Structures are given as C-alpha cells and as structure tokens.
Amino acid sequence: MPVPNQKQPTLAQVAKLAGVSEITASRALRAGSPVAPKTRERVEQAALSINYVPNRLAGTLAGGSSRQIGVIVPSLSNIVFADVLVGVDRCLDAAGYVATLGVSQYSSKKEEKLIRDLFSWRPAGLILAPTDLTPSSAAMLRRARFPIVEIMDTDIEPIDMAVGCSHRTAGRAMAHYLANRGYRSFGYVGHDISKDKRAISRLIGYKEGLADFDFSLAAEITLPEPSSVLLGKKGLGQLLASTTDKVEAVFFANDDLAVGGSFYCQENGIINPTELGLAGFNGLQIGQALPNPLTTIASNRAKIGFEAASNILRCLTGYHPDAWTTVDFRILPGTTA
Amino acid sequence: MPVPNQKQPTLAQVAKLAGVSEITASRALRAGSPVAPKTRERVEQAALSINYVPNRLAGTLAGGSSRQIGVIVPSLSNIVFADVLVGVDRCLDAAGYVATLGVSQYSSKKEEKLIRDLFSWRPAGLILAPTDLTPSSAAMLRRARFPIVEIMDTDIEPIDMAVGCSHRTAGRAMAHYLANRGYRSFGYVGHDISKDKRAISRLIGYKEGLADFDFSLAAEITLPEPSSVLLGKKGLGQLLASTTDKVEAVFFANDDLAVGGSFYCQENGIINPTELGLAGFNGLQIGQALPNPLTTIASNRAKIGFEAASNILRCLTGYHPDAWTTVDFRILPGTTA
DNA sequence: CTGAAAGCGCTAACAG
DNA sequence: CTGTTAGCGCTTTCAG
Numbered sequence: 001m002p003v004p005n006q007k008q009p010t011l012a013q014v015a016k017l018a019g020v021s022e023i024t025a026s027r028a029l030r031a032g033s034p035v036a037p038k039t040r041e042r043v044e045q046a047a048l049s050i051n052y053v054p055n056r057l058a059g060t061l062a063g064g065s066s067r068q069i070g071v072i073v074p075s076l077s078n079i080v081f082a083d084v085l086v087g088v089d090r091c092l093d094a095a096g097y098v099a100t101l102g103v104s105q106y107s108s109k110k111e112e113k114l115i116r117d118l119f120s121w122r123p124a125g126l127i128l129a130p131t132d133l134t135p136s137s138a139a140m141l142r143r144a145r146f147p148i149v150e151i152m153d154t155d156i157e158p159i160d161m162a163v164g165c166s167h168r169t170a171g172r173a174m175a176h177y178l179a180n181r182g183y184r185s186f187g188y189v190g191h192d193i194s195k196d197k198r199a200i201s202r203l204i205g206y207k208e209g210l211a212d213f214d215f216s217l218a219a220e221i222t223l224p225e226p227s228s229v230l231l232g233k234k235g236l237g238q239l240l241a242s243t244t245d246k247v248e249a250v251f252f253a254n255d256d257l258a259v260g261g262s263f264y265c266q267e268n269g270i271i272n273p274t275e276l277g278l279a280g281f282n283g284l285q286i287g288q289a290l291p292n293p294l295t296t297i298a299s300n301r302a303k304i305g306f307e308a309a310s311n312i313l314r315c316l317t318g319y320h321p322d323a324w325t326t327v328d329f330r331i332l333p334g335t336t337a
Numbered sequence: 338m339p340v341p342n343q344k345q346p347t348l349a350q351v352a353k354l355a356g357v358s359e360i361t362a363s364r365a366l367r368a369g370s371p372v373a374p375k376t377r378e379r380v381e382q383a384a385l386s387i388n389y390v391p392n393r394l395a396g397t398l399a400g401g402s403s404r405q406i407g408v409i410v411p412s413l414s415n416i417v418f419a420d421v422l423v424g425v426d427r428c429l430d431a432a433g434y435v436a437t438l439g440v441s442q443y444s445s446k447k448e449e450k451l452i453r454d455l456f457s458w459r460p461a462g463l464i465l466a467p468t469d470l471t472p473s474s475a476a477m478l479r480r481a482r483f484p485i486v487e488i489m490d491t492d493i494e495p496i497d498m499a500v501g502c503s504h505r506t507a508g509r510a511m512a513h514y515l516a517n518r519g520y521r522s523f524g525y526v527g528h529d530i531s532k533d534k535r536a537i538s539r540l541i542g543y544k545e546g547l548a549d550f551d552f553s554l555a556a557e558i559t560l561p562e563p564s565s566v567l568l569g570k571k572g573l574g575q576l577l578a579s580t581t582d583k584v585e586a587v588f589f590a591n592d593d594l595a596v597g598g599s600f601y602c603q604e605n606g607i608i609n610p611t612e613l614g615l616a617g618f619n620g621l622q623i624g625q626a627l628p629n630p631l632t633t634i635a636s637n638r639a640k641i642g643f644e645a646a647s648n649i650l651r652c653l654t655g656y657h658p659d660a661w662t663t664v665d666f667r668i669l670p671g672t673t674a
Numbered sequence: 675c676t677g678a679a680a681g682c683g684c685t686a687a688c689a690g
Numbered sequence: 691c692t693g694t695t696a697g698c699g700c701t702t703t704c705a706g
Contacts (some may be wrong), residue, residue: 053456057398349700360701396701401702
C-alpha cells in the first residue's frame, strides 16, 4: 500500500497556502460562488500543487446534499442491466452526478441489505430494478426523503416513480404477433421465474394474448435454474419431448433462452420458422447476430436508464415528473417466427 | 419523493430513547465493543423502533476508516467484468464490506475522473482494471494510503498489487495449441484494440508463439470499433476477402468476436475446424453453448475478482500479500480448432 | 462497562 | 467579495 499513513491534504492546508480563509478556498473550488477571479486562481494553484482531493464525506455531511445516485439491479449476468447502467451513466455524468451500484442477485434479503447500506451514505436519489421488496425495504423506501425510481416495469404502483414498459402488454403483443403469423399451437420456456417478476408478467400477458385469439398454452415449462443459453437449449428439448401435441411456436422468457432454443433446433435439424417458431424478449445483439436472426421484442434498456436518471435529476431541481414514464418496446421480426 | 424534508433519525435520538449516552449507543450498535448485553438490547430496540439508519458519512469522517472498496472497470458490455464483480462481491460481502463501482468505458480521461471521485469518498481500498492510466491517475494512486489491486493482467509493474494472468502467455499458448493441431497459416481478428491493452498483449504473445514454431501471421485485421459478435462476423469476412494466402486458423481478440466468426462460417458453409480453425479468449458460456463449441481460453474471472478483494482485505488486517497473484487460465478445446 | 469532551473536514448562515 | 461562527453526526481519546 503506497505511502502508508500519510493523511490526505485538507482544505485548511490549501487555504493557508493560498493565503485565504478556509471558506474562501471552499468557494473558489466549487462552481457558482462569488469569488474574485484572482483569488480563485490562487486557490486552484494551491490545491493543485499539493494534490488536494476534496473530502466529500465532510462536504456532504456539512452541506447535506450529495451527488451520488444509488442504483440497485438484480444481476449483471446478462447485458440487460449493463445497458440500463450505460443510460443512467450517460445522463448522470453530464450533470456531474455519480452512480453507486449494488447487485442484489435476485435476492430480496440482499436487496434489503443493499438499500440499507445505500441509505447510510445519504444518496441524492435511488434507481431500483426491484426484485421483490421486503416489508422492511418498502418501509425504508417510503421514508426516504430523496427521489426514487423503480425501473423496467410499469405494471406496478410505484413508491415514487416508475420507468419502463408493461411486460404484460409485451407478452400479449407477442402472442398476437405469433397468432397473426398463423401459428395455432403454443409453448413457453422459462427459467427460475419465481425470482423474476417481469418474466412472470410477460407470461401472464402471453396467455391473455393467446386467449384473445381463443388459443391456450399447449405446453409450458419453467426450469428452476437461472436463465442461460444452455438452459434454453435444455428447456426446448424437454418441452418438445414432454408434449404429444405438436407445438408450433415457442415463446421464451428472454433472448438468452431463445438463443439456446435456436441452437437446439439447429442441432436437431428443426427448421425455423416453418417447423417451429421461436421468439424471445429483449432484442439482444446476440439474437440478431445469429445466422437466423431471432424474432423478439426490443426493450429500450439504455433509454430506461437514461429516463430514470433524468427523472431523478428533475426532482432534484424541484420539478416532480409523473409517477409513470413509459419507454416503448417494439416487436423485432426476425426469421425465427 | 416520499416524505419530503423529514430528517433521518440520528444516533442522539436512539441514545435518548434508550436512556444512555450517545457513545454507548454507538458502541452498542457496533460489534466488538464492551457493552452490557442488556444495554445493547435496549439500544437495538430503540434503533429499530425509530428505523435508525447510521450515517456512514459522519461515521467514516469521525472514525477515519470506511468499509467501502472502489472497483473501476472499463466496461460492462460483456460479461467479463460482471463476472469479476461477482467474485469481488462474494469476498467482500462475507467481510461486511461493500463495493462501489465505476465504469470507465475504456477512456483514460473518464478513468481519471472516476479515480478522483472515488478518492473523495475515502474508500478502504481500490480494485482497478486499468485502461491506460494518465500520469495524473498514476500519481493519485501512488499517493493513496489504502491498498490497490490492478486486475486482469500480470504483465505489468503494479503500483501496489496485481491479480490476473499473463495475457501474453495466454496468446502464446493459443499459438502453440493451434500449431500443434497442425495448422500452418494463421490469421487474427481484433477490435478497437488500441483501447484494450490486454488484447494487445495477447496478440503479441500470439505472434511470439507462432514465431516459436517458425510461423508468422499471414493475415491480421483490427477493426476500429468496439468488440461485438457482429464485428467478429464482419471481421472474419474482411480477413478472408483481403488475403490471397489461404488462412487455416484464426485467433480472435475475444469470444464475442469468435462467436461472430463462427456464425460467419455457418452462413457461408465453411466447415470448422477442417476448412478453418477458430479460437477465442475468455471461455464465455455463449461460445460453449454453440452447436459447435468454441475453442478458447478460459480465464477465471470470478476468481480474479475474489482474489483481488481478498488481497485488499489482507492488507487491511496488516498482512501485505505479494505484488503478483497469478490466477491460471487454461485452453478449452472445443470443436472449432 | 459507561460517560464527557474534543474534533474529523467541510459548508451554511450570517456578518462585514 | 471575504471572513467568523457554528455546526453536520459520528467516533476517538481519556476519564471514571
């Protein structure tokens, strides 16, 4: 550990070096305070010369307002939330804020811990892709005195604000799309869905959409494992093996699984979209890069992140946006269904 | 924003409620301080009843030691760094520390900003997958009075500690593997490599490895775009079009590109591994899930994260590990080369 | 085992 | 434009 117990330079040292009072140094180093240009320059020189890094702990404690926005997501194992982060970052960065990330791993308990932890740093706002809020978590959030955005899903009653799309509507839209393409018998392959509320919503919407056409789900399988390409492969295999009815089209809980399904078909000589239709959700690049581009639903993840951050920032400037902000999804017709 | 300007409960309130002094309340709420069990219980009750969340800003400012470990990575667009984070998290979580994440987007400037920002929160340690440290960044790091681990690559002279593998050796190993498989003419497809030092190291090692067998690179292409599956597809197409020599095996800068290459072959009826050999780097699941599993190098990313965090924690308890910690890679023979 | 006093490094509020 | 005073909420001494 370089330079063991040498304390960091403080504002007092900068002030002394510049020959001004502490508060003047403080003002000179921040934007938007009336300081004589010459003084400011002197202070900046002094700060630079001793490599001063302001202590935000002290600053925030004294000033009350932090520039840190907490972000809690359930996972980083697929690019979905990484994309959200990109959007969050793009918005925050421009405004001089920073994001602090927590990953809940789809665990409510861990989520609660993360929320508590985040709160102890007194952030200026919170962006949350909720897993399943514990009562304690919900209570903390309700008591918070900073803006909170729940992202991804708008099928919820938000604590403060929600940004995303209706996954139920998305599932329904895919059902309609498939029915309109002429498929008549439908399947579903999902992962450890109990932990993924949004996947459940899509499944519900899918069933509703089929019902709109007087169809119903002929075969459904949800494997109690985390989502992955391999799981999709395995899932489709089991689905097809388990059913005597001929399934014509399969909706997967997400693109990762659907890509696995596509690989399964390829390995087993099943032709898409004629012998079997495949559809996913997310619009990931990998699905579009396949020799047989995946039919799926593009969710605008970076935009969700950006809008969520924008809403926080708006609140911070005194304007409170609507409780719901919808970011559109759209069907991406590939060649698999 | 729920409950607008209501302040959070403070330790003083807890203390009053429990009928003890502030400092006793403080001790009761922390581990390892001598407090009568009954007193402790009373304080805990009080804290719970008013939903007390400690203010770490104040705590850290007063106490000097934070439990926050900064983590700076260049990107989250591929799972590589997400995997590292999982490892970091697993180690830190058990010890009661939390990770604060920053993403530099492969920009040295942004990296410097992130480092400065992180420093201003006085973290207990820093884990960094460096992009290309600016002089200023390096200076800050050298002046830090907390442990710093540079991860991924061990082909460097670390500021404090390094955890990872030698990418140069990995590149060389792949060259040897391919040469031993009987290939005699070699290509390389890379992305905007100028920003990815580790990919450059692998390329250098690859060339050295070929030289060990008296071979040299017959065709090499690096496209000035960020890595992606689609880029790999495009890259391989261009590589094959650009060269009159027949290339027998292609090493890609990473698995994403290699998967794209695999798709290209599939679309163009090129048989792997006989007509063309393909190899990647990382050992991502997507490559292994392909109908034709990718030949690649498994880098143990979660372990790198875990070891990095362990090293930080060890420093914090007074024991300083070696400057270099090697996490092994290994060739994963698929069916593409 | 518990408490009183002092201060971490900074900024808001008021004066000048 | 600049300085003085008084904290932010907690923990570290040092005493009991």
